[in-house]
Amino acid sequence: MAVNAEVAAGSEAVQEQTPGHRRQLSEGAKAERRLGLLLIAPAVIVMVAVTAYPIVYAIWLSLEKYNLELPQQIKFVGFANYGAVLSSQYWWTALEVTVIITVFSVSISLVLGMLLAQLMHRTIFFRGAVRTASLLPYGIVTVAAAYGWQYAWTPGTGYLSAAFNNTAALTNQAQAVAVIILAEVWKTTPFMGLLLLAGLSLVPEDLQKAAKMDGATTWQRFRLITLPLMKPAILVAVLFRTLDSFRIFDNIYILTEGANNTGSVSILGYDNLFNALNLGIGSAISILIFICVAIIAIVFIRGFGTAAPGTDIGKR
Amino acid sequence: MAVVTTPRQKAGWGVANFVVIALALIPILWLVSLSFKTPAAILDPSFLPASWTWGNYTSILQNTQFIRPLINSIGIGLISTVIAVTLASMAAYAVARLQFPGKSILIGMSLLIAIFPQISLITPLFSVERRLGLFNTWPGLIIPYIAFGLPLGIYTLSAFFREIPWELEKAAKMDGATPFQAFVKVIAPLAAPGMVTTAILVFMACWNDFIFAISFTSTTASRTAPASIAYFSGGSVFTTPTGPISAAAVVITIPIVIFVLFFQRRIVAGLTSGAVKG
Numbered sequence: 001m002a003v004n005a006e007v008a009a010g011s012e013a014v015q016e017q018t019p020g021h022r023r024q025l026s027e028g029a030k031a032e033r034r035l036g037l038l039l040i041a042p043a044v045i046v047m048v049a050v051t052a053y054p055i056v057y058a059i060w061l062s063l064e065k066y067n068l069e070l071p072q073q074i075k076f077v078g079f080a081n082y083g084a085v086l087s088s089q090y091w092w093t094a095l096e097v098t099v100i101i102t103v104f105s106v107s108i109s110l111v112l113g114m115l116l117a118q119l120m121h122r123t124i125f126f127r128g129a130v131r132t133a134s135l136l137p138y139g140i141v142t143v144a145a146a147y148g149w150q151y152a153w154t155p156g157t158g159y160l161s162a163a164f165n166n167t168a169a170l171t172n173q174a175q176a177v178a179v180i181i182l183a184e185v186w187k188t189t190p191f192m193g194l195l196l197l198a199g200l201s202l203v204p205e206d207l208q209k210a211a212k213m214d215g216a217t218t219w220q221r222f223r224l225i226t227l228p229l230m231k232p233a234i235l236v237a238v239l240f241r242t243l244d245s246f247r248i249f250d251n252i253y254i255l256t257e258g259a260n261n262t263g264s265v266s267i268l269g270y271d272n273l274f275n276a277l278n279l280g281i282g283s284a285i286s287i288l289i290f291i292c293v294a295i296i297a298i299v300f301i302r303g304f305g306t307a308a309p310g311t312d313i314g315k316r
Numbered sequence: 317m318a319v320v321t322t323p324r325q326k327a328g329w330g331v332a333n334f335v336v337i338a339l340a341l342i343p344i345l346w347l348v349s350l351s352f353k354t355p356a357a358i359l360d361p362s363f364l365p366a367s368w369t370w371g372n373y374t375s376i377l378q379n380t381q382f383i384r385p386l387i388n389s390i391g392i393g394l395i396s397t398v399i400a401v402t403l404a405s406m407a408a409y410a411v412a413r414l415q416f417p418g419k420s421i422l423i424g425m426s427l428l429i430a431i432f433p434q435i436s437l438i439t440p441l442f443s444v445e446r447r448l449g450l451f452n453t454w455p456g457l458i459i460p461y462i463a464f465g466l467p468l469g470i471y472t473l474s475a476f477f478r479e480i481p482w483e484l485e486k487a488a489k490m491d492g493a494t495p496f497q498a499f500v501k502v503i504a505p506l507a508a509p510g511m512v513t514t515a516i517l518v519f520m521a522c523w524n525d526f527i528f529a530i531s532f533t534s535t536t537a538s539r540t541a542p543a544s545i546a547y548f549s550g551g552s553v554f555t556t557p558t559g560p561i562s563a564a565a566v567v568i569t570i571p572i573v574i575f576v577l578f579f580q581r582r583i584v585a586g587l588t589s590g591a592v593k594g
Binding site: 046 | 410425434459531545546561575
């Protein structure tokens with residue numbers, strides 16, 4: 001396992017030695033260029049066709065009044081759809097719920113993931129069993145797990161509801177949001193733990209030992225050695241978890257369908273398309289979500305200096 | 317990890333391990349337990365069924381509302397995975413080995429798609445697919461799955477490709493092989509383990525998808541298993557088909573359990589090297 005972690009992080013050093021950095025274009029270099037572009041072309045075409053083109057199209061749709069039920073009434077309305085969304089209390093409630101779920105689920109899974117990473121790093125017994133067991137929540141179909149949580153909290157059916165005085169947790173906003181966060185944390189902590197484990201194995205054991213000999217306590221060693229050295233790994237893990245959590249959809253769709261003000265922005269966008277059949281408003285919501293995600297990414301990368309994964313690949 | 321452990325510490329780690337395994341498994345075991353409960357036992361909140369039945373499984377496995385989507389899931393997942401891994405390995409080889417302009421654009425674009433909110437694509441893609449006649453067809457799901465599988469594949473594979481002993485490629489080129497031949501004959505076999513790992517991750521991502529599956533399908537012609545479960549209905553409006561839904565949820569979890577049991581090391585390696593979730 002340690003080897004793989006080294007692969008991930010030690011790559012930079014290896015890359016710099018890659019031969020073939022000559023700048024003048026010999027015949028061979030030209031052929032290499034051609035082959036390179038040829039090899040990436042299919043991937044680029046598919047990615048552009050499925051994301052870049054639709055997002056441009058979504059911008060266009062968001063400026064139109066476009067209801068599928070009234071196809072004869074399509075017309076250009078400028079930013080009116082954005083005005084409608086931003087002045088609607090539905091958008092702000094959904095945004096608030098999304099932010100709450102994101103903040104709580106990411107911070108709880110960060111703390112638990114850190115503990116899990118320490119456990120997987122230190123433990124000698126049942127290593128394989130712990131990893132296998134924790135990969136199950138990561139791998140399980142979100143919808144399947146969500147049904148498990150839904151029934152667990154259904155009064156009369158669920159063991160968790162029974163354990164909490166037959167509470168109908170999913171019919172109450174605060175409790176339902178807590179259940180959604182629980183489902184998210186259960187599902188995503190293993191992934192967080194594995195990413196942190198990769199960072200943890202980069203912390204030199206000698207440094208830990210030396211600090212221990214100098215009389216540093218476990219907490220001091222964690223705070224002053226482990227944490228700073230793991231900072232890049234933590235930031236990448238938190239960035240990915242945050243972006244992932246912000247687009248939460250599956251768990252809410254199954255658990256509450258967004259009832260009692262528990263819908264996320266993704267649920268709101270979906271409802272506007274498939275229940276209200278409103279392509280204009282739905283597209284405006286899509287674009288706003290895209291902007292939110294872009295802001296989160298920029299804040300992490302510019303503000304906290306998160307190394308975007310792959311930047312080391314790009315350097316080559 | 318050469319830490320000296322006292323028996324007490326050993327016990328401590330043992331307990332911690334046990335707690336982690338229990339927390340990971342209990343929600344899954346609950347679903348399994350529900351799937352074996354009789355309709356009457358569903359209304360009894362105890363964790364284990366008082367009486368066991370295979371009834372929920374026999375009912376869903378005879379139901380075309382589930383079987384057809386299950387076949388769709390397998391077919392769409394496999395086709396998407398094969399195409400995505402093929403395209404991604406071409407791109408990852410270029411990223412890992414060749415000098416060409418536009419490499420950082422490819423990396424940036426992959427990253428952008430990896431973090432892309434799928435919901436932002438639902439509206440425009442729905443509209444495009446309806447116009448092109450792709451709505452409610454296999455390609456209507458396969459194409460977006462490939463697009464979202466590609467970044468995961470490119471990241472994971474370029475990490476694996478870096479580990480390959482490239483001297484062999486040079487040797488092959490010296491023996492007169494073109495770069496393309498060197499790729500197909502020398503590197504591809506060495507890259508196979510990484511490609512298997514990537515294929516598992518991409519397939520799991522397709523298998524897991526729900527938002528595209530409910531948005532771009534309308535009948536069992538192309539609806540996948542996770543989406544079909546959300547459309548299960550009970551015998552009457554007043555009964556929720558808890559047992560059958562649980563059984564179906566367990567059925568779609570079985571492939572994941574098999575992957576995790578057999579490829580645990582590979583999955584961990586793939587996840588941490590790519591550092592990208594699909």
